[in-house]
Amino acid sequence: MTGAEYLALARALRPEMLVVLAAFAALFADLGWWRSLPTPARMRRNAALLTLGMLGAAVAVTLGPETAERLDGALSLTPVGQALKVVVLLLAVVAAWLAAEETFTDHVGEFLAVLALATVGVLFLLSTENLLLIFVALELVSLSLYVLTAFNARSARGAEAALKYFLFGGTAAAFLLFGFSLLYGLTGSIRLPAVAEALGRQAGDPLAWVAVVLVLAGLGFKVAAAPFHFWAPDAYEGAPTAVAGFIASASKVGAFFLAARLLQAGLAGLEGSGAWGGFAPGWTAGVALLAVASMAAGNLAALRQAGLRRLLAWSAVAQAGYGLVGLVGDPEHAAPAVLYFVVTYALAVAGLFGVVAVVQGPGGGDAITRLAGLRERSPGLAWAVTVFVLSLAGIPPLSGFFGKFYLFLAAARAGQGLGYLWLVLVALGFSCVSLYYYLQVLKQVWVVDAPPAARLRLSPAATAVLLLLAALVVLTGLAPELLLGHLRP
Amino acid sequence: MAPLTMLAWTPLISFVGAAAMLLWRPESRRAPRRLALATAAAGLLAALLGARELDPGRLETLVRSPWIPSIGAEFHLAADGVSLTLAVLTGLAAVAGVLFSWNIEHRAREFFALYLTLIGAVYGVFLSVDLLLFFVFYEIAIIPKYFLIAIWGSKGREPAAMRLALYSFVGSALVLAGLVAAWAVAGGRSFDLATLAAKGFDPGVQRWAFPVVFAGFAVLAGLWPFHTWAPTGHSAAPTAASMLLAGVVMKLGAYGCLRVAMPLFPAGLDAWREFFAALAVAGIVYGALVAFTQGDFKYVIGYSSVSHMGFVLLGLMTVSITGLAGAVLQMFSHGVIAGLLFGVAGRMVYDRVHTRDLTELKERQLGRALPFAAVTFTVAGLASMGLPGFSGFVAELQVLIGAWQTFPKLAVVAGLGVVLGAVYTLRAIQWVFFSGETAGAPGRATASAGEIPVAEAVTLPEKLGTALLVAATLAIGLQPRWLLDWIVPGLSTPLFEGLRRGGGL
Numbered sequence: 001m002t003g004a005e006y007l008a009l010a011r012a013l014r015p016e017m018l019v020v021l022a023a024f025a026a027l028f029a030d031l032g033w034w035r036s037l038p039t040p041a042r043m044r045r046n047a048a049l050l051t052l053g054m055l056g057a058a059v060a061v062t063l064g065p066e067t068a069e070r071l072d073g074a075l076s077l078t079p080v081g082q083a084l085k086v087v088v089l090l091l092a093v094v095a096a097w098l099a100a101e102e103t104f105t106d107h108v109g110e111f112l113a114v115l116a117l118a119t120v121g122v123l124f125l126l127s128t129e130n131l132l133l134i135f136v137a138l139e140l141v142s143l144s145l146y147v148l149t150a151f152n153a154r155s156a157r158g159a160e161a162a163l164k165y166f167l168f169g170g171t172a173a174a175f176l177l178f179g180f181s182l183l184y185g186l187t188g189s190i191r192l193p194a195v196a197e198a199l200g201r202q203a204g205d206p207l208a209w210v211a212v213v214l215v216l217a218g219l220g221f222k223v224a225a226a227p228f229h230f231w232a233p234d235a236y237e238g239a240p241t242a243v244a245g246f247i248a249s250a251s252k253v254g255a256f257f258l259a260a261r262l263l264q265a266g267l268a269g270l271e272g273s274g275a276w277g278g279f280a281p282g283w284t285a286g287v288a289l290l291a292v293a294s295m296a297a298g299n300l301a302a303l304r305q306a307g308l309r310r311l312l313a314w315s316a317v318a319q320a321g322y323g324l325v326g327l328v329g330d331p332e333h334a335a336p337a338v339l340y341f342v343v344t345y346a347l348a349v350a351g352l353f354g355v356v357a358v359v360q361g362p363g364g365g366d367a368i369t370r371l372a373g374l375r376e377r378s379p380g381l382a383w384a385v386t387v388f389v390l391s392l393a394g395i396p397p398l399s400g401f402f403g404k405f406y407l408f409l410a411a412a413r414a415g416q417g418l419g420y421l422w423l424v425l426v427a428l429g430f431s432c433v434s435l436y437y438y439l440q441v442l443k444q445v446w447v448v449d450a451p452p453a454a455r456l457r458l459s460p461a462a463t464a465v466l467l468l469l470a471a472l473v474v475l476t477g478l479a480p481e482l483l484l485g486h487l488r489p
Numbered sequence: 490m491a492p493l494t495m496l497a498w499t500p501l502i503s504f505v506g507a508a509a510m511l512l513w514r515p516e517s518r519r520a521p522r523r524l525a526l527a528t529a530a531a532g533l534l535a536a537l538l539g540a541r542e543l544d545p546g547r548l549e550t551l552v553r554s555p556w557i558p559s560i561g562a563e564f565h566l567a568a569d570g571v572s573l574t575l576a577v578l579t580g581l582a583a584v585a586g587v588l589f590s591w592n593i594e595h596r597a598r599e600f601f602a603l604y605l606t607l608i609g610a611v612y613g614v615f616l617s618v619d620l621l622l623f624f625v626f627y628e629i630a631i632i633p634k635y636f637l638i639a640i641w642g643s644k645g646r647e648p649a650a651m652r653l654a655l656y657s658f659v660g661s662a663l664v665l666a667g668l669v670a671a672w673a674v675a676g677g678r679s680f681d682l683a684t685l686a687a688k689g690f691d692p693g694v695q696r697w698a699f700p701v702v703f704a705g706f707a708v709l710a711g712l713w714p715f716h717t718w719a720p721t722g723h724s725a726a727p728t729a730a731s732m733l734l735a736g737v738v739m740k741l742g743a744y745g746c747l748r749v750a751m752p753l754f755p756a757g758l759d760a761w762r763e764f765f766a767a768l769a770v771a772g773i774v775y776g777a778l779v780a781f782t783q784g785d786f787k788y789v790i791g792y793s794s795v796s797h798m799g800f801v802l803l804g805l806m807t808v809s810i811t812g813l814a815g816a817v818l819q820m821f822s823h824g825v826i827a828g829l830l831f832g833v834a835g836r837m838v839y840d841r842v843h844t845r846d847l848t849e850l851k852e853r854q855l856g857r858a859l860p861f862a863a864v865t866f867t868v869a870g871l872a873s874m875g876l877p878g879f880s881g882f883v884a885e886l887q888v889l890i891g892a893w894q895t896f897p898k899l900a901v902v903a904g905l906g907v908v909l910g911a912v913y914t915l916r917a918i919q920w921v922f923f924s925g926e927t928a929g930a931p932g933r934a935t936a937s938a939g940e941i942p943v944a945e946a947v948t949l950p951e952k953l954g955t956a957l958l959v960a961a962t963l964a965i966g967l968q969p970r971w972l973l974d975w976i977v978p979g980l981s982t983p984l985f986e987g988l989r990r991g992g993g994l
Contacts (some may be wrong), residue, residue: 141906195748327755361749391634395629395631395632396624396625396628396629397629401625401628403619405665406560408665409560409669409672409673409677410671412670412672412673413673413677417674418670418673418674418694421666421669421670421673424666424670425666426668428662428663428665428666429662431660431662432658435654435655435658436651436655439635439651439654442636443639443647446636446639446640447636447639447640447647478990480557481557481558481559484559488559
């Protein structure tokens, strides 16, 4: 590689470098001259510093190249990936400011630096089609998230959650790596299009099926699909609220992008079919099964939850199931539908974790009943909860409705003659189930009378973050093309 | 601006009214209901102004602009005689509902905001001819219903509200499944109702798609055996919400059957006609029998709605011009009459004596305490029984004539339902208003002889609402031409072409 090539590479990687710089700046500033300030003030200053870096990175993304190919696909920028980077950076900013809502650690600089590293991991995930780099980026995300989950050293639940997350995640990573190595062994390439091409030439190799299963297990863990979801409720409950929000939103956007790219570009020859009556082994069949299992497990378990975080965790499992429904479609229609869905889901779920951060009790109490009478304690917050929850429930004209709707359209037109309509029917049935628990949340907000409690005072930062997210959820619902236009290849 | 497009403003007027209700914080307690009344009246006026210009025999486009071009969805509102009839009904029910909610003071702004949102969504459904838009309005209507019942309802409100919301959602999920399938089969390029109806789907698809979509809509129309949300929901709801639920929301379901399910899948309709006609008749008889055994005033009316909506569905299944016109007429007629009945039961009686139990009401001598309520309920009851001179008579007669030509046996059973209707209505009238102490009756009479039981007098808004609805049912009963001149041409638009070919309409 020549110097000029390094320079071109550096230009393409400006956003990632800016985020890393922001992470280091936060570390130095916090350990240096902000050391003596009280923790909340340090948190806010560092969050502001990080926001600056992230915004700079977002600007760099929009000004930078839309497409680029370097180092044999190790760096492969696409317009869709670039658009998602902006979304991920926004979600990282949200997480940084939500972290400032609670005091769970004195190691402010370290916390935000690790958060920035997790963000960089997701950004890399969005810009590569090389199996090795995919794995490295995934591990960067995962290792950062394990650390972040355990960051509240005073909470035993946090440590337990992080340990579970780590053990499950380590196993899943091993599966994925094993799958990748089989793919390399079979095809002699670690670049997705080349892998797909080689697999197409030697269809029917039993080892390829093993690789598919292993890859699906690894991806299933990342998107929290059943039966690889057991870490989710504990991690969501034990992690600091902002971290749980980040896991549920930004990390999920990256995971679904990866799933769409890996399966549809890398395993293009091994689709098989999950169509009704036309079953053939392949990854679509596996994805269909994961989708049904996730929707069933997530929605049914969510019915019985009394805590907001666990409710969101199980609903995340269910929503991952809906997302997988869309993946079975043909690539042209499926990828935009899945990505639109996951972005709008991420906006709403990040907002709800923001609400949890604001209303939770001193010990992190997050019972749904904490929302009782919210309409009197903070009308603005009550409206925000309503927008987020109705969007998750899929009520038009909010973006959650269109998210699911596009998924169903993508699945309905896939396969021969409505072959995947059964999957749509299952999803519709379970979304009826989900309305019950979503309405339970809204019932607390609007119907149950307020216990005598003081008005909730929201910090300006929390107000701004929640307002922004709610506005985006409404806007992307009223005018879906605004977002969808960026997600079409 | 052309008066025709006034119709297109009806949803927007209501939504703007709802938003204004939330943003504006007036000092006066009376301001919210005045704003609500003004908004509802503006909607009714817009509908009536549109009616003067509309050619009921054509599906005239009111607004059409691209919305989500990638899947072929458009923002497309249009109206013909059928949608016009139902838009006017919505306006009437909305105004009457506000008048009957004049005493709402608990969280009044939120109450009227939800109420107007519901009204706006209902107008939207009646005027949409793009299936996605239609569905969006249809779903928007669900959430306000939940809160109206759960917050302002009476006994058993929370389970009733949840049940109603879940039933509605399941119904709309079935509808959505059918719509997605129809869209995909037709090539995934358009959600336009007329385009899809002209497409002519494969009979194999129609045979399963029709029952799915039809049943989905019919859940909301109270089709037996999916009707159980209706009596509980209507009874627990606050008066205005009961009036809207029975008056217009159940019509959303029936309208969806007529406007979407039947024209899209005429061959499927042929295969399933008798089955759904039998269910409709079962609903007529079952609703009437159960209404007769109820001990709760509002449940009697709730089950009577199930019975009367059975006539609408039976009329639809005849697929003859007489039966279909009768069905639409019955939608209008039942909307007005059910509004009146719930107005009396919920506002005039329950809000004053705080009981709906028939045996307790029997002792209150309401006939003497509330003579206006007694007269109103008797008039509404007579209309509901289908006495000549009221709208119920012409509507049910048309349905029965239509049914007689296609399903003679079912028509006989449905006719029995009319008789049963008279029985439970008279029973309710007698128990609530004309029993208890009577002159010269032995026993209890001595205790209360001469005393006239007191109750707060019926207020002017209630009287106005009553007058509006009674005038509507009498006008249509005496001069059904006024509506039939809209409905019959409306059924001859190209949209119903497939039905005409299939069923000899």
